[in-house]
Amino acid sequence: MFNNNIEILPHWIKEFTKVIHYLGTDNIFISVVESHSWDGTAEMLDEWKGTLDGMGVAHLIRTRDQTIPRPAGGKLKIEFLSATRNLAMAPLVEHGGYDVVLFSNDVLIEAESVVELLKTKNGEWDMVCGLDLARWGMYDAWVVRDRLGRLVSSLWPYFLEDAGLHAVMADEPAPVFTCWNGIVAFRADPLLPISLRTPGRLSTFPHSHPLPDTHPAYPQPASLTPALTPPISFRSTGPKEPCYSSESFNFPYDLRRQFDMQRIFLNPRVINSYEWRFYVWYKYITRHWVVRWWIKHVEAGNGMQFAKMVIGVPAHVWSWDGGECHPHLDGYQYL
Template sequence: MPIVPMLRLRSSPQNRLIRRLLFATIFFLLNAHLFIYFLHSPNEGASDDLASLWDYNPAVTVPRVHGIGKVYIAANHWISGKILKPYWINGLLMLIQQLGPENVFVSIYENGSWDETPAMLRELDQELGRMGVERRVLIEAITHREQVAEVVAQGDDKPGWVMTSRGKKELRRIPMLAKLRNRLLEPLEELQRQGKGNFDRILFMNDVVFTAEDVITLLRTRDGNYSAACSVDFNKPQYYYDTFALRDVYGQEAASQRFPFFASGESRNAMMRGDPVPVQSCWNGIVAFDAAPFTRQQKPLRFRGIDDSLSVLHLEGSECCLIHADNTGGFRSLQRSGVWMNPLVRVGYNFPAYRYQRIHMYQWPEYFISIPVRIGTSLIGLPWRNRKVGKRLASWRKETGGDEKGDFCLVDEMHVLVENGWKHV
């Protein structure tokens, strides 16, 4: 066919109309979440209906749940006042009512908050004592700035210090976070020395909005057959949050922060069905572990960061991902296996995000939103692997003879501590 007629055909009014309709359809699908959010955002009445979920009453006898066993509950808090009351504290107390005070130990660590967090946790400590709950609620007055200064004073030749692109040695963030999470496990070690460390689950909880029902559902994931089971966390109504730690069953990062999150394969299929999602790693606000790896006499499972010599190549891995990489082989109970994300347990770092997910979970807006996500991620082949990460890791292995089991956790980032928090460099 001659070139000129082809150009005329492509520029015909009918084809221009088709193209415009196609572009409009694509634009609508890609932004459908905005339309749906405004059309179906819950009203104030919905907030009132959900408020009863955190209606803690110590005088009421609550039916116990069975088959979960003893649970060691661990939580770090820093400037969490907006979440603690009424959501986090009441959610925890109502959870303990259902599990039974004699079946839990609570370990909380807080340091340097400048809001109401310390006062709220002291009130919680008193209520836990009234309930007869064994616990350690450790509140330290040291601020983040003082904590960093204390480590700096020890000298920059210690582990955790690396030369950064800013031309100076700086203190890495992840090893510090690993240390703080391990502090939550100090009472567990003492309980073991006393012969009282026979726990079935270790439950780590971030400063998120949750209900007792959510946690019970999480603990019962796959009838308890898991090495770890995670919730799904949201900071915005339709965008899941923990991209740093979540890896699908193939060890890949999520393809999108919107439902169904994963590229094609086992993880996406399970997510679409509402079944427990097989993954290699997750944290996502709340995570329940089989306790056995943490209570082994030999090499108990603990949090860590990657080696400094690997980090200096501008690589980093979340301690919440590396813990799963280390939780293999002899650490794992024979009757419990696999890391799973429970799509029916969704938590939020604020109430609007939690409310939206609770109301719209597996409703038609969510499935509608999934259409452009599934099409788009397939068309452009998300998630894209960062080849730089693999090359740097291979070079490090060759030069040092070292190894990193959590290679799927690595990202092309470097995090360092600063006086008021942390930053990318």
Template sequence: MLLSAANRLYLRRIIRWRTTRVVLFLFFLINLLDVLRIHHKIVEGDRQQLLRRGSGAARPRERIYIASMHWNNAQVLKDYWNDAVIQLTETFGPDNVFVSIYESGSWDDSKQALRELDAELDKRNVPRRVEVSDTTHEDEINKAAEERGEGWIDTARGRRELRRIPYLARLRNRTIQDLVELSKKGVTFDKVLFLNDVVFTIDDVLTLLDTNGGNYAAACSLDFSKPPLYYDTFALRDSEGNAHAMQTWPYFGARDSRNALVNHVDAVPVTSCWNGIVVMPAEPFVSSIKLRFRAVPDSLAAHHLEGSECCLIHADNPLSKTKGVYLNPRVRVGYNYPAYAATHPPGRSWVSAWDIFAGLWENRIRRWTAWTLDRWVVRSRVRRWEKETDGNREPGEFCLINEMQVLVENGWAHV
């Protein structure tokens, strides 16, 4: 026998140890190369966007209808938002824009801030409607019984209460009222730009308009309030109609959405998004389609289900299937300046190499192991509702979550 038993055992241990080291080395090398590749794509994607903006290349001449609604966000209006809107109107020219703003019963200085914006737009001859309302949430929820229409529901608190989403849908539709009326008079627009109360720049808007070469049913930014968590979880759905796998990068469970985001392309396919700033073609709002914001029926909401009006709009838009809905990760906005600054670090990737590595593996583990009853709960409740009355059908089922949301004096609440 050439080798003793002890020597054979020693040799096997060496082989196993060397094999383990080789496997670990390959694991480290493959992950390192993958992280470096993705990191480069993120840096290069943002850099190319800046170069394109700085090249002075001519943009297609477009007419933009700007729509926004506000409630108690005076600080961001005064510090950032008003100036950015003025710059937008100067960039496109007063002949190519209309600004529609609706404020709804704020108790801070939002009304005054918007009146100041109105005055500045007037100096520049910008067509607009800046409407401020004294009707508060308290006024809305204390309406007399005979004044209550759709959107009121009996809750577990033993009261008939005003649902949050029908209220918001009604306000959003007020912001596009002039779009519809002007169209009847022959005054048309190419795109509708919906602006939340976010910190943004002109370049952000121009980049968003150019998403997928300008061909989309909707293009959305990515919004943040407390990075690295993205904000609008209620409206964002991946390409398979699912909510996020995780609230940090790379967010998505669906392969098409996840791969596009990891490669930092400017058009990540999704089923629905809103996320701070949204651009949509104006045509569906003014054509025979009459696209409008809405909530799910009260009878469906009674099953303890709710869906965002900013998600349902994509379910109802026929262009969603033909042109696609996209999230553009190169456009990142913040509900405060620290959030905006954190997602725009100068000279480097907004996602660190470590966050890329950790995010990829957390996402994989969640996809491999996570299992919830959320979709089953929604589907079973929708099925019961469909059986209650002939014709009950909800095309935006992917928007629904197991919640009931009502308006309260200082905001809204889960019940």
């Protein structure tokens, strides 16, 4: 998904071309959606199409797409992002044929980090996220919840519960309830029509956690199994859901609730960012061994890392089936 990304696109294309060579040109399909750009992004992607053709890589790169109107912001932005992500997923949904989806936002990242993401936990995951960083720390704190469903800090080591905190301090993948953070990989089957799924990939046992009555897919038969659950897609918050969330939160939430996919991790070694100044700072400067030693053993957060990043009034944080909810739109549940 690209929009006016001329500053990062040359780097992104170079690094993902390396990833293509690593994974094998016959093993992948590239799907890109660009829309509403005016800075040369579309032209650069058009040029990459020719490169992919020469490499023999199957692809569908949509440039200058105008089928989805781009809103100014607010709730309509989530609907726009959901529709655009689903457009990028359309070739997979229509034809299947692949086991894993690697979904990159318009981020700066290195090919080695992408491979690191895929190799997280030796591939024993249902979904795994990178770590997008900006300014004072974690950028996508609106989406991330720790393994207990609680809000997190934007400051290293980000998590306030022991498993996540110690994992990040050891530079190891942290179990989380939800995440996105710039780049993710997840199993493809939940997006596919039942007829296109690979037998045995999804559980044939009934769901362990019944859907709450606020979920858009409620009600569902008690005997329904993940293997026979209809496919999901990126979506905005449902009309009865009590917490306003992004499509990037709703997707891993639905993986858990509708497909019983509980192995979701955030890999702190997969650093990415949306701006060069932050990428250089977090990828190279703060990763230097001297700086890392200072952060871990001397500064150690100075206590500030124990403050949750809350969008809204902290006293108004409340919990629902998806964990703790940011109160930035108090009263949304009554709209």
